[in-house]
Amino acid sequence: MNTNNIRLSVLDQSPIRKGVTAEQAIQETIALAKHTDQLGYTRFWVSEHHNTGSLAGSTPEVLLAYLASQTKNIRIGSGGVMMPNHSALKVAENFRMLEALAPGRIDLGMGRAPGTDRITASMLNPSNQFREQDFIEQLYELNNYFHDRGDPGTPQLKIRAIPQVQTVPDMWLLSSSGQSGLFAAHFGMGLSFAHFINPFGGPEAVAMYRDKFQPSADKATAQANVAIFVFCSEDKEKIRQHQALMDYRFNQFEKGGGLSPVSYDDIKDVEYSAAEMDRIKYNRARVIAGTPSEIKLKLTWLAEDYKVDEIIAITITEDFEDRLNSYSLLAEQFGLRD
Template sequence: MKNIKLSVLDQSQVRRNGTARQALEESGELIKLAEKLGYTRYWVSEHHNFKMVAGTAPEILIPYLASKTKTIKVGSGGIMLPNHSALKVAENFGLLETLFPKRIDLGIGRAPGGDRLSSHLLNPSNNFSEKEFFQQLIDVQAFLRHEETPDTVHEKVKSYPSPEEIPDLWLLTSSGGSAQFAAHFGMGLSFAQFINPEGGPETADFYRHNFKPSAELKEPKVNVGIFAFCSEDEQKVKDWITEFDYRMLHIESGASGDLPSFEEIKSFNYSLQQKARITYNRGRFIAGTPEKLKAEIEKITEKYETDEIMIATIAEDFEDRKKSYELLAEIFLKS
């Protein structure tokens, strides 16, 4: 078996009857465990107007997490760039890289990170234009590099502090559209299979064949994000799938409030349309015993021709969540 690297995507889940403070403290505990187990990187997401997720500001959560660890790379998965000014993002991540040298990833996304109204309120000038996103990518890269391109703002405005090396730059994609930008700018590509189970390997292939080396990245680099749950207890796996099927429908319906109890979820009668959506959504996660997940993860790495899988594990029992990451580490991260 080839050497497979595992990373963590943490959405700072607020558990049923839990609090945001508890969720963020659990993130602090989880990153220490991830570093101890040998995970490569730990990314936090940007979500808005969504009660079940505490991670609204990666630029604030990243230093909290990085300060609790020594070696693991910490970053955004991602900063939703249209919600922000390019200069401010460059300042934030230049400062983070200065504080934690060679440990910061700047993962960039184009989605709202919630609904469009929230995105508009975060940045009233955002018109969700692909052309403007492209310009923002130019600007972020130029600000971080301290470029002085004639007849542009970069002649007169610089981003400070200026780190010795700029953060590792990644573009996130679920539809495949941002793969062309990642290839053009010479950035890493992270495909979100946890959002879209279709088209990922083709997107990674397109990116590799069109990749242009940059000053920071000479070869294409791909990772794949997926929801996953691992347990030696098969009943726990079945219960997790039952709840997760409902959780995804709950989110897709636009609901932002608490989940019903597990007993209510178990007795729920789904419509034919909901059952079809559940079938589709099951391509967004993997769940099972260590033996099953070993085979599933190896299959994903082969399809995408990558050696790094980013695991997002949501579980109502924090001990089960930690144990899942531990079991995967025992398979793939043994020294």
Template sequence: MSPTPTLRLSVLDQSPVRPGATARQALQETTQLAQLTDRLGYTRFWVSEHHNTTTLAGPTPEVLLAHLGAHTSRIRLGSGGVMLPHYSALKVAENFKMLEALHPGRIDLGIGRAPGADRLTAYALNPSNQFKEEDFIEQLVDLQAYLRDDRTPETIHERVLAIPQIDTQPELWLLSSSGQSGDFAARLGMGFTFAQFINPNGGPAAVRAYRQQFRPSPELAAPAASVALFVLCADTEEKANALAKAMLMQLLRFEQGVRGPYPTAAEAAAYQFGPLELTRLRYHQARVVSGTPAQVHAQLTELAAAYEVEELLLTSITADFADRLRSYELLAEAFELTPTSQTVAETVEMD
């Protein structure tokens, strides 16, 4: 297998609560995974924001990132992403300036516009949110100003500072599953990540449009783009197929409004897709890359070439945590990532 030295691998972790496990265990597993991928040579470790669900345990990326920073040494840490319409731009800026002060040069602020929950929960988080495009753009402009310590006369930024005052700032990324936020990222000079794990259609065109429209900013002189997708890698094709089938079952269930626990290996093996589900499989299969190390290496290399990106963010969910760890280990070997022996903390133990 030929090496791909220019392709960087990163992680987008959702802190999934496995069947029979607890939310506390899910967060411990996220910490263990961050430590493993830190040692294996992955570039970034991002954590997501979700609300009003029992299957994912991460509603507050900024809190979890502070913990992960204390248990890792090298890997960049970020949000994938903070759902900005729920919050004030000032508070988000201060949260991530604090993280940057604690872990300088390692913090990414990934921003999303989607609710990360149902509309009722979004209302409970911010009753004044109208989901208007102009409101979101205004928040992004304010967020940049707070992070830059702008003193623009006759604006709020002339008198209000985001603290702590530090000499570095987190990287800014916009996340999108439709491409619209790619337009915002290009206009404001931010990085852009397309979420293929949510929407498998139109990604390369969205990234291409972002590059064409990009305007340099003080923080980013040239466009920076990446792609996030579900990836499941196993030692054998049979095992990889089983992991992929469980993932597809969960995606179909979610589409059907079923919010139960992730399928176990036994459930996945016994399950037969119905006629209506078979019509949706092609769509969902495009959200998932699976196979042996050689097969996944080929698929990811081809996908990166289609997007013309040099970085992929990989999301893996499995019923057995060991399978999740093994998937990232195999990918690190397949892409010949450079491991590190640095450690800063003892591995978090499971309950």
């Protein structure tokens, strides 16, 4: 991989900052998509989460239609559609419609987790059995729908995903372990490793994916990237406060307390147990924060470790301007506008 020319992309979860409404959070996602489009980022993905008060992104297929109309060059996609919540046919129709609206600019990133708790997942899809085989069958079905083919003797042979369009979305599997990498290799799809979820084992999973990759009608060679929490600032105190907030959020989530919007002032005096400090040390590997020169060095190391030439940055800040500025500084460091 050529890490001398690293491409940057965005995964945005529409975070709801303290004192901000869900409507405002969505408007911030739209503003960020426009901003990173102008900066020269490669792709802008939005996520699917349910039953949470801290993230407003629940329906990427709806949000993407609007984002495509508000941007010009950046690829627009899901990071991802959580397949257990949907039928393969409905996903195929959603993303064929997006291809009709923005041909050649759509990414379909898919995950096999529900993006929520089990009870909510059962409400989203009452027939969900959380079986790995169901996910594999959905991937087969999606390929058939996108290429207007079916297996002889099956009902799917008679079903078409509407609208029938000439282009196919670029398909990616999202993974925080090695298993989905094997699925991506088998189906000839791209692989995006979620280092922001699991900071260990990623390079090995990507290497295994490349080794097992089977070319498909849509992708002749393996294509992988890595996603990580990133915060870039010229203000070292903001960097320190950002890390403290991320420490707190990870700790609350792991304790089952959910993720409610908080500010630095809310958590600055929190004291952690020895066990919590061990988890904080572990979780800090999920985040790269620093000044512009520090960030470039750390992200380049990450790309070299994974042997990829694309990094997806997820940035959640207390102040929206800091979020915009972080992506601007990254773009400058990697020469996206050169």
